[in-house]
Amino acid sequence: MNPWSKLGTASLTRRFALASAILAAAAVLLATAASLWLVDRQHDAAVALLQQREAAFHARTVGNTLATLVSRMEEVADSPILATGLVDSAGRETYLAPFLGGLRQINGIPVQVLFTDFEGKAVAGNGLERFDQEQLAWLRARIDQGVETAAIFNRPDSAELVGVSLLRYSRTNTPEGALVYKVRVQDLHPGPAAMLTWKTQAQATPAAPYLEIPVKVPAQLGNLGLMLRVDTSRLGDILETPSSQYGLIGGIAVLLALVVFLLGSRLSLGLTQDLRKLEQFAGRLGEEGITEHRAELVGSSETITLARSINQMLDRLHLQQEHLQREHQRKDEFLAMLAHELRNPLAPISSAAQLLRMLFAHEPRVRQASEVIGRQVTHMTHLVDDLLDVSRVTRGLVTINKSEVELGAVLREAVEQVVPVIEARGHRLALDIAPNPLPVSGDRTRLIQVAANLLNNAAKYTPDGGELRVCLQQQGGSAVLRVQDNGIGMDPDLLPAVFDLFTQGQRTPDRAQGGLGLGLALVKKLVELHGGSVEAHSTGAGQGSTFTIRLPLLPAVQGAPASAAATAAAAAPATSAAPADPAAPTGAGTDASRVLVVDDNVDAANTLAMLLRSAGHRVTTGHSAQAALAAAGREDFDFILLDIGLPDMSGHALAKALKQLPRCAGSTLIAVSGYGQEQDRRMSLQAGFADHLVKPIVADELIDTIARLKAAPGAHPRA
Structure with a gap:
């Protein structure tokens, strides 16, 4: 009898019991693998520590060499022999050259030394000095700045580290001379596996593994950002574990892993076969939604119980879905009915409000009440329209009449x-x-x-x-x-x-x-x-x-x-400039002016026009920048009142455009805005406006402003 077939009909409890035994054997294998991993980590840690210590040692060596170099140069710069050499030009060749000649090496590294005056001109050297024009120019700049620092210059054979120590006058602390020294960066390398780098150096990342250790240097060299890059590839073999031991342990581990894999695969098929059927059923359920299909009652007792519970849940969800669909349909029908029913009382209310406005226009309180009713009817109509639109869109009854x-x-x-x-x-x-x-x-x-x-x-x-x-x-x-x-x-x-x-x-x-x-x-x-x-x-x-x-x-x-x-x-506006009504001005005389009022708020423009007409002026209104440009292109105006916040162009930009029109050369521009801060007024004046009025405009202020600007020097009203 096949034991796997018996296992297939067993309960999940027995299946998992057998699986636990197999997992225990696998745990032994995992423990062995973990031990190998720990040994490997210890080996890597030991190699890394050795590499770190060797790199740190090399970095200290380079740092000590540079510290000795800087210290020695400072001692020489502080020597009275150099100070004497600056003022004793007659006999300094007899003692400066021998004195500086003893500085040809520091810790076995060749050093080039040059002693200069405060202008960077050479006085004496150690016989090895070879400073090019770029380095001497750098030296003169350090003397002028009074800064003791260092720099690295790239040269074909090797980069060169150049430093300077200044001789300062004791009373003013100003440089009287300088001791400049130079070493080759290649000479500072502690070994073939180590290389000195600096922050201004453009280097590609080396292919071999490496460590970078900062080099501790004196303050004068701190700007160089020196780092020691150490090749660590050659150190990996020092603590190498015998490969034969790894090979034997690895072979045993692979064999055991193969056995566990075969057993686990066979067991997993038996354990998950019934669950996979439920998974496939759940996948179809997600694609098709809740339907009449139900899970099969086959497999282990636990799986059958789970499938039965899923089927019961689906039965309840199916009933709830049908109930929700019926409720949703009733809701849509109710909204549609409510919207239509609300329109019936709104229509007579709206008509009555309009009738009150027409019959009792002379009664302020009646007119005010009718306006309130009209506004509220409009608001309610919008709500009803939204209700009706949403209901029709939800039920798919809205047709979109598409055109360009x-x-x-x-x-x-x-x-x-x-x-x-x-x-x-x-x-x-x-x-x-x-x-x-x-x-x-x-x-x-x-x-x-x-x-x-x-x-x-x-x-x-x-x-x-x-x-x-x-x-x-x-x-x-x-x-x-x-x-x-x-x-x-x-x-x-x-x-x-x-x-x-x-x-x-x-x-x-x-x-x-x-x-x-x-x-x-x-x-x-x-x-x-x-x-x-x-x-x-x-x-x-x-x-x-x-x-x-x-x-x-x-x-x-x-x-x-x-x-x-x-x-x-x-960009053309929906509204255009309306021509001036020749009958509108009442009492227009010789003081009457031609005025263009531009405001995208139609009510605001018309009200302002009525104020100006009542004062005897002839007024044209426009409600966009394009309308203003069109009106100003065909008619002459003495004054142009511009709203700053126009939708298609700001009032400031419109003012500049109007000033370019021949007919507006003599027009006076007045800004009309809801902003009245000093900055807003200044911006209006910069844009070419003669004045800046703040909304809401007082009638007397507007009339007085026009009269004042008309009487101002240089104003020439049009005939």
Whole structure:
């Protein structure tokens, strides 16, 4: 009878008992291997210690030699014989040459010595001196700096270490002369296996193993960064273990390992056969999901019990899945019904509010109440639209009517929709839109909705007076839209679910942000329907958020530069400058001026125009930089009021562009901005503005400013 077949039907307990016996035998083999490993480590440690000590010994030898050299040179430099030689030019040849001639070797190493005056001119030497022009120039620089140091010069035969000791005047401590010395670096090598290196030396890593030991040197040589590189390959054979012993032990270990491997392989097949079947079943379950299939009840008793438990769990999960699907379908149907039902009472409420505004326009309180009703109806309508859109997108009922759409124009229209919310909260909006057109295949209305939702979300979750940044650029074959704020940010645990339905940040008791948490879910669904992707990023609460959308560009423009005409068309504003109403000025006389008001906030521009017209001026309004340039190109203006924060071009840049137009040569520019610091006023003056007015503008201040600038010397109103 085959014992393996009996083992296959045995319980896992018996299987693991036999496996334990085999593992015990394997443990003996592992212990033997560990012993060999420890012996090997001890051998390596002994060799490494020997190598380290030999390298340290060589490094000390080189360091002692250099210390002796520097010490000897300092003694010679301090000698009164050299000091006398500086002032006694008549007889110094008789004693300087013999004195310096005794310095030809230090510890058996040839030394070249040269004694110079304070200008670096040679006075005497030891007969071996051979200093080239580069080394003498280096010496003169050290004398001028009054620094005792050393340097290494690379030469064809061998690098040379050059050092200097200065003779200083005792009262002023200024150099009166110098003792320069030189040794060959090759002469400092303690042996064929050791080589001296320094930090400014460019060397390739040697092929043989080596150790690098820092050389302890006097302070004068400290800047060299000397290291001793010792070849350690020749030391590895000193404590070599006989290979025959390793071969015998290794052969026995291989034989035992082979036996254990064969036994382990045979046992593992019997032990894991049933588990592999369950593994294959689990793999199919992961690919196909929860279906009617169940695990087979075969194998050992433990495996059968495990398979039965898995099947029971799958039965419960299947029932829960069917229940969740029914609940999800009912939820979608309820949302759709709720959205439609809420539209019914909103329609008459909206109509009634408009009727009140028309019939009781002369009653301030009625007009104010009707405006409140109108705003709240608009807000509720947006909520209902989001509910209906999310429900339809979730159920796959939304159809995307794709056509060629230019994303720059889409973004500008979205900004125009959200500007009232941004201004109501006092935010600052910075736009960075690519100058070239970025056409995609998409639904213009839905893409505007996507951009507006992100902008509205950023404005809503940023405290009043925050900063919003919008960037639209091309990256490869994609258009990338980023909406960034410095608002409340998001905790890391919220990021994975930020695009789920009804997901919001931490809700405050006063529900300051409001909303149902539908906007971002709708953004994700619509972007995916356009073949794009959206992601959110935040470094934490209070750190702001960034939302990034990527949409594929049309193949015809991927990587192609835009023509000038296409660029101008993409940058053209949605609104154009309105011509001046000839009937608007009331009482315009000889003091009337022609004024161009440029502000991307339509209500702000129109209100400012009404103020100026009531003062008798003739006014034209524009809501973008392009509209201002067009108006100034066809008409003469005495004054041009520019909003600094225009979406398509800053007011400062627009001012410079206007000054280049022939018709604006005599125009006076006035900056209008929400920033009123001294730096902001200075920037306006540098850009060519005659004055800087801060929002909200006081009517009297505006009229007086125009009158003052008109009466200023050099002002010439147009006829």
